[in-house]
Amino acid sequence: QKLTRGLAKTRERLSAGLGALFGRTGELDAAFWDELEELFIMADVGAEATRKLLDNLRSRARSMGVTEAARFREVLSAELEELFPLPKKPKVTAPPEVVMMIGVNGVGKTTTIAKLAYRARLQGRKVLIAAGDTFRAAAIDQLKIWAGRVGAGIFAKAEGADPAAVAFEAVDHALKEGYDLVLLDTAGRLHTKVNLMEELRKIKRVLDKKHSGAPHKSVLVIDATTGQNALSQTKLFNEAVGVDEIVLTKLDGTAKGGVMVGVAISHKLPISFVGLGEKMEDLRPFVGEDFAKALLG
């Protein structure tokens, strides 16, 4: 139900337009498709993804035998329900599961790590947060505070330490202390893009040597309020280091929920969770079917 509320602004932006389209009488004509295109663009689905989505919808309407506007809602609903790839379950042959958290500064990465740690704690897992963003002393301090709040362990070194060394030693510590899950924070300074991507690749290499299969997944955090920037960050990180899953933050209070559709269509990446607030409970698993319902009612 929280997802419905989180998507309220997005729905608001779309609903008048969609309502008018669904309420039309007559055929799915050129004017209908033009208006639909405009709606998607306005909801931050993105130009490229909108084109693909419209193609999908046209062929789906054909295969469903829907030719009139009045029945288009069924077509859109079916498309949205099937649009989102499901997150793959990572193969963890021996604990701990190591999750590398990546994303640009300010998107909500620290908060998301805390939220994920909190969820895992509720499931009874022993969680270690590793402070791999050694570039910002504040990031390390924030993580320490969150770890205390959610009941997770923290592994940190001094500001300026080698992030790959932090990753290596954190997993070493987790192996010795019997942790189930390591959530590794990483830097998100985008102004030195090339160095950052090299740093992330080095962390991945080091982790893989230290512990079989690690990192078991790389989770990219993006901020829904940044609209099209979220889509370009996805492209950037996915091409440079590979992304397994997305967490979309700050969906509460933004009308840019269409970003999710863009991520699913343009990058074929699963969205595992959405952030719906600043508190540790404000993280919801994302389910495509719920999204369709929340959006279309």
Ligand code: GDP
């Ligand atoms: P980081 O720089 O990526 O680590 O970002 P932080 O985790 O420090 O978050 C930046 C700001 O966004 C903070 O004020 C958070 O409270 C806020 N924030 C994070 N996630 C959400 C969310 O899902 N909804 C809202 N409304 N705010 C969020």
